Amino acid sequence: MSLNRFTLFGTLLGAAIGLGSVTPVLAAEVELPHQNWSFEGPFGTYDKASAQRGFLVYQQVCSNCHSMKQAYYRNLAGIGLSDEQIKAIAAQVDVPTIGDDGQPTTRKGLPSDHFKAPYPNEKAARAAQGGALPPDQSVLIKAREGGPDYIYALLTGYSEPPAGVKMGEGMNYNKVMAGNQIAMAAPLSDGRVEYTDGTKPTLEQEARDVTTFLAYIANPEMEQRKRLGVRVMLFLAALTCVTYAVKRQIWSDVHH
Amino acid sequence: MVGLHKSEFKNPVINWVDTRLPLFTMMTKEYGVFPTPKNFNYFWNFGALAMINLMIMIVTGIFLAMNYNASTAGAFDSVERIVRDVNYGWLLRYVHANGASMFFIVVYIHMFRGLYYGSYKKPRELLWMIGVVILLLMMATAFMGYVLPWGQMSYWGATVITNLFSAIPVVGDYIVTLLWGGFSVDNPTLNRFFSLHYLMPFVITGVVFLHVVALHITGSNNPLGIEPKSSQDTLPFHPYYTIKDSVGMCVYLMVFAALVFFAPDYLGHADNYTPANPLVTPAHIVPEWYFLPFYAILRSVPSKLGGVIMMFGSIAILFVLPWLDTSPVRSAKFRPIYRQLLYVFVVVCITLGVAGGKPPEGIWVVIGRVCTAYYFLHFLVILPLLGKLEKPLPLPESIANPVLTPIGGGPLPGGAMAKPMEKM
Amino acid sequence: MSATAHVQGDGHAPDHSKRDFLKLVAASGAAIGVGSLAWPLIDSMNPSGDVLALSSVEFDLAPVPLGQAVTVVWRGKPVFVRHRTPDEIKTAEAVKLSELGDPQLDSDRVKAGHEQWLVVVGICTHLGCVPLGNKSTDPRGDFGGWFCPCHGSQYDVSGRMRHGPAPANLAVPPYAFMSDTRIKIG
Numbered sequence: 001m002s003l004n005r006f007t008l009f010g011t012l013l014g015a016a017i018g019l020g021s022v023t024p025v026l027a028a029e030v031e032l033p034h035q036n037w038s039f040e041g042p043f044g045t046y047d048k049a050s051a052q053r054g055f056l057v058y059q060q061v062c063s064n065c066h067s068m069k070q071a072y073y074r075n076l077a078g079i080g081l082s083d084e085q086i087k088a089i090a091a092q093v094d095v096p097t098i099g100d101d102g103q104p105t106t107r108k109g110l111p112s113d114h115f116k117a118p119y120p121n122e123k124a125a126r127a128a129q130g131g132a133l134p135p136d137q138s139v140l141i142k143a144r145e146g147g148p149d150y151i152y153a154l155l156t157g158y159s160e161p162p163a164g165v166k167m168g169e170g171m172n173y174n175k176v177m178a179g180n181q182i183a184m185a186a187p188l189s190d191g192r193v194e195y196t197d198g199t200k201p202t203l204e205q206e207a208r209d210v211t212t213f214l215a216y217i218a219n220p221e222m223e224q225r226k227r228l229g230v231r232v233m234l235f236l237a238a239l240t241c242v243t244y245a246v247k248r249q250i251w252s253d254v255h256h
Numbered sequence: 257m258v259g260l261h262k263s264e265f266k267n268p269v270i271n272w273v274d275t276r277l278p279l280f281t282m283m284t285k286e287y288g289v290f291p292t293p294k295n296f297n298y299f300w301n302f303g304a305l306a307m308i309n310l311m312i313m314i315v316t317g318i319f320l321a322m323n324y325n326a327s328t329a330g331a332f333d334s335v336e337r338i339v340r341d342v343n344y345g346w347l348l349r350y351v352h353a354n355g356a357s358m359f360f361i362v363v364y365i366h367m368f369r370g371l372y373y374g375s376y377k378k379p380r381e382l383l384w385m386i387g388v389v390i391l392l393l394m395m396a397t398a399f400m401g402y403v404l405p406w407g408q409m410s411y412w413g414a415t416v417i418t419n420l421f422s423a424i425p426v427v428g429d430y431i432v433t434l435l436w437g438g439f440s441v442d443n444p445t446l447n448r449f450f451s452l453h454y455l456m457p458f459v460i461t462g463v464v465f466l467h468v469v470a471l472h473i474t475g476s477n478n479p480l481g482i483e484p485k486s487s488q489d490t491l492p493f494h495p496y497y498t499i500k501d502s503v504g505m506c507v508y509l510m511v512f513a514a515l516v517f518f519a520p521d522y523l524g525h526a527d528n529y530t531p532a533n534p535l536v537t538p539a540h541i542v543p544e545w546y547f548l549p550f551y552a553i554l555r556s557v558p559s560k561l562g563g564v565i566m567m568f569g570s571i572a573i574l575f576v577l578p579w580l581d582t583s584p585v586r587s588a589k590f591r592p593i594y595r596q597l598l599y600v601f602v603v604v605c606i607t608l609g610v611a612g613g614k615p616p617e618g619i620w621v622v623i624g625r626v627c628t629a630y631y632f633l634h635f636l637v638i639l640p641l642l643g644k645l646e647k648p649l650p651l652p653e654s655i656a657n658p659v660l661t662p663i664g665g666g667p668l669p670g671g672a673m674a675k676p677m678e679k680m
Numbered sequence: 681m682s683a684t685a686h687v688q689g690d691g692h693a694p695d696h697s698k699r700d701f702l703k704l705v706a707a708s709g710a711a712i713g714v715g716s717l718a719w720p721l722i723d724s725m726n727p728s729g730d731v732l733a734l735s736s737v738e739f740d741l742a743p744v745p746l747g748q749a750v751t752v753v754w755r756g757k758p759v760f761v762r763h764r765t766p767d768e769i770k771t772a773e774a775v776k777l778s779e780l781g782d783p784q785l786d787s788d789r790v791k792a793g794h795e796q797w798l799v800v801v802g803i804c805t806h807l808g809c810v811p812l813g814n815k816s817t818d819p820r821g822d823f824g825g826w827f828c829p830c831h832g833s834q835y836d837v838s839g840r841m842r843h844g845p846a847p848a849n850l851a852v853p854p855y856a857f858m859s860d861t862r863i864k865i866g
Contacts, residue, residue, distance in 0.1 A: 042518050070336045074733050100743065112733035135530070139336065142521055143529035178539065221339060221346040228347075229517025236513060239709045240506035246706045247499045249699045254294060254491065319724050341729035344720035502710070 030157075030176050032149040035208070039148075039215055042230060045223050046216050051079035053195050054213025057206050059089075060193050062137060065129065065184075067117035070138030071217050074111040078220050079213065086111045130170050132183035141211075141218040148211045150176065155207035158186035286472055291490035292497055293478035295655050299373075300476070300497075301504030302366035308505060309359045310464065314457050316352040320345075324404065326450035328443045331406035332531040350520035351512075356398050357523045358512050360546035363391065371598060374586030375477040381578035383470040388574045390463050395547070395571075397456040400449040402544060403441075407528030412541045414441045414449070420554075423564040440534060480655055481586030489655035540615060548612030549605050555616050556628040566628065573635045580635050582643030590649040594642055601634045736866030738858065741797060749814040751802060754865045758802035758810055759853055760826075761863075764837055768824065769795050772838040782848045786838040789852050799863065800839035800850035804828040811835060811850075826850070 038047035055076065058068075073090035077083070093116040094106035109116065119125035126133050135143070144150045154176045161173035161180075171181040188206045195201050216222075263274035263281060274280040323342050325334035338345035367387070370376055376384035403414045418435045422428040437444030475484070484490045491497070515522065523545060527538045543551050553570050557563035573580075588595040604627045611624040652658045739752050739761065749762035764772070772786040790798055804811050806828065812818040813826035813835075821827035821834030823842045828834075833844030840849040855865040 070333065070340065072730070072733065074729075075340075100740065112730070139529045143526055145526045147526075225346060225350075225517055225520070229513065232513050232517060233510065235709075235713065236506060236510045239706070239713060240503070240510065242702065242706045242709055243499070243502050243506050246699075246702045247503050249702055250495050250499050254496070315721065319721050322725065323728075337728070337730065341731075343723040343726050343728060345724055345728070347720050348724055502706075 030153070032146045032153045032176070035149055035152050035211075037148055037215070038212070039219075039222060042226055044226065046079065047212055048080040049197065050209045050212040051216050052081065052213075053197065053199060053205075054209035054211065054216075055079060055081075056195065057188070057193050057210040058137075058213055061187050062210065063115070063118060065118055065125075065134040066137045067119070067125075067134075068115040068137045068217060069117055070136075071115050071220075072111070073109065073113055073115065075217065075220055078223075079216055083111070130183065134184065137214055137217065139218045141215045148215050151211045151214060152207050154182075155188055155210070156203060286493075287498075288492065288494045290472065290493040291475070291484065291487070292493045293476055293484050293489060293655055294491045294496075295478050295480060296476070296497065296500070297479050298500075298504055299365070299369040299479075301501055301508075302362050302369060303471075304501040305362045305504060305508050306359065306366055307464065308508075309355060309362055310457065310460060313352060313355045313359065314461070316348045316355065317454070317457065320348050320352055321454060324450070326404070326447050328406060328446055328532070331404060331446060335405045346520075347516070350516045354512065354515045354520060354523065356401060357544070357546065358508075358515070359394065360398070362508070363394065364546070367391070368602065370477075371601075372588045372595075373477055373479055374481050374581070374583075374588070376578045377581065377586050378578065380470075380474050380477060383467065383474060384578060385575050386463060386467045386470055388571065390460060390467060391574075392571060393456060393460045393463060397453060397460065398544065398546070400453040400456070403446065403449045404453060405528060406446065406532045408530045408532055408536075408538050409525050409528040409541065411441060411532035411534065412537055413543055414445065416541065417543075418445075420564050420567075423561040425561070442534075477586060478655060479587060479589065480652055481590070482651055482655065485654045486656070488657075542613050545609065545613070548610075549608035550612070552608040552612030552624045553628045553631065555612070556621070556624040566632075570631060573632070577635065577639075581639045583646065583648070584643075585648040585651065590651055591642075591646055592649065593646045597634070597638055597642065601631075604630045604634070736864055738862065738864045740862055742861045748816060749798075751814060752865065754801075754853060759865055760798070760800050760802040760814060760839075760850075762798040762800075762814075762837070764796050764798055766796075768837040771824070772836060775836065775838075775840075779842075781841050784838075784840060784849055786840075789838050789840075789849070791857060794857055794860075797863070798837070798839060799852060799855050799865065801853050802826075802850070804830065804833055804846055805841065805848040805850065806831055806833050806844070806846040 038044060038050070073086055076086050076089065081089070087110075090109035090111050090113060093109040093113075095109050095113055095116065097105060097107045099105040119128060122133060141147050141151060146153075154174060157174045157176040159173055159175065161167050165173065165180070167173060168181055171183060172185050173180055174182045188203050188210070190202050192203075192206055193201050199205060219225075260275050261278040261281065263271045263278065265271045265274050265280055270280055320338060323334060323338045323345065325331055335349065338349050340346075342348075370384060370387070399413070399417055403410045418432055418441065421435065422432045424431060433439065435445070436442065437448060478484075525542065525544075527541075530538075542548065550567050550570060554563045554567040557566050583591060583594065585591055588598055607623060608627045608631065611620045611627065614620040616624075735755055737752065737754050741761065741763075744750050744761060744763045746763050747765050747768075749760045752759045752761055769786075775786070777783040777785070787795075789800075802810050802814075807830065809828050809830035811826035811828040811833070813820040819827045819829075821843070823834055823836035825835040825837045825839060825842075828844070828846065831845050833846035834842050835846075835850055836842050838849075839852070841847070853865050855863050858864050
């Protein structure tokens, strides 16, 4: 009797495991081609040159519509800009303040200021963008499934709509966007920005650079985190070995 | 009983304290010389790990609360500020966020240990039931904690879970309004969730204390599921199990650290990095992974009240498990059929978890329903019947003496008993 | 709990010293681990990045009337900026060091060439109250500077402690003149 049951339960178990591992593709999800990013893996760091070019892309293109309100100008130190450069960049914007006479006025931006948003509030943004809200870019990399690969694929995923696809008004075809329709017109193209370091500003290069920059802005702590993490792992590995050796010693006189 | 304690400690300061408040005697008795079965395997680490995890959560939580702002306008930004600007704030936050996941991993394994080795059986029924209370409190705490960053998943998770109570006939809607402190999840909700999220871990600590007290009354179960008979079956807790728990803790900390330092968002959901928006529900809303099996059960029933009852029932049923399992044998080691069925049950739970994470369409609805049915079948039908039908393997005479005795068989020949143990 | 503990005899272990050494290594490893866990917790209570970034403030001196002082907020603390009259400067400079509880020359407390401007942190060095004396109608004590209403400490026109329980002069924050009428504190 028990042998039969064993076989039955074995089969059941196998079937259940099989079920658990089956993952049928229900929604037609676009595969995001994996890019090699400098900040991947336990030893990854940001490619500072790329992030600096990415900042140019952000400054000249993205920041016209997207806010990045969690980030400060001083955060640019993390991509290798000097204090003077950061001061100069911050000074390019006017920050609303209250003057000594009590009236609203503006002052020059400081490194301690948040990145200035292009619109004062959500309604203003929607009004200017035909009803669509450009999402805040502070943690955009973390807020999208697929992270940097998604952002890169989206920026390079524009094309003419295939025949038969009816586009909504003011919408653009993008193979990565859910529903394939996106309100943002293709923001990047070959030569869209001018790089100062001689890198050729192709669409792919711009997308890669701005993604690196946004990855830094979303995870400014990453390099410190991974550096500390490597040390902690080494320490714990050593401690595990020693503790296990002590355990063996202590248990050596226990008769099993 | 009034009177000073007769302390045996030599150190005059310790002796002075111990005479008046015998803490040191108690610690020595409960954690020093406490007789513990000598045959624990590493599954017995997980109780201690859960305790450590609770402490980690409380400590990091206290420091996070120093910088957190419980308001709908400031919560999301304050969490970002913690990660970006507070010294080591990212470490505190990622330890706390991943600590919740680690806590459930540890506790689920701890529970599996209990199921496999029959740790819920007489006389440990109450110990098990207190454990289920801890699980429920943990779930409530985790749920409210997940609301605090005030991202999209926080908001919609809070909305969906609080709406469960609206399934209660007649008073449901009033209860939900009461929970919210308004007519939707909003600032008052966030504030009270923060208050309760801060309170609950201390309640959990209290119940954990009861759990440990109950454990020290009955003593621990062990992989053989038979009670220790003599001092040859046990070891003093210290140093044998303090060091064995330390080994487990080091490994556990490595897994924990790998998550925190190298993949802090791996177990989280991307949508929670979008600030809460009461007007837009994200396309796929799913709870944190540790709730997915229960979420699948909820969705498997095409009736609001029915789903809620089944979901709560799936945990409530654990309270009566000690009486549903009718087998006199504890350890699955000696219950071959139960062992197989327990594996099936685990696979079913995992499958429920997978189903809970998928959109509720197509084959996943069917799979979810089948698994939900099996979940209850396991407890309500299989366990009661199996205890009566299954023929357990022979049990060993004692922990130290692994000679098998068939159930109902006579005692071993005197010679075997009289054989002196080597060394010990 | 009828079972009694079976305590191991320790003496017969042949590799006693090796075991002790290993234990020592493990225990110190654990101690180092717990110790280093404490630091992030403690450090998280130190001023955070956004607080440190706000540690300087610029201030326009032109509107401050002669003989009066205004309060500027720097790092959440009041900073007094006092426009001193020539008489007050003369009085402050004439004070002998021997008369002072916390001896310091007036010239060490102002910037050369800008003696009419005194910049001090407006917090009594006794127990942290904000002294009175910015407005000409405020009580300024016997030395024409500031008077602390909490415990009666008195400061002169150089912000030096002259009387009362305060142990030290009002602190001079780090500051610099950007131009004749503009300073940057911090």
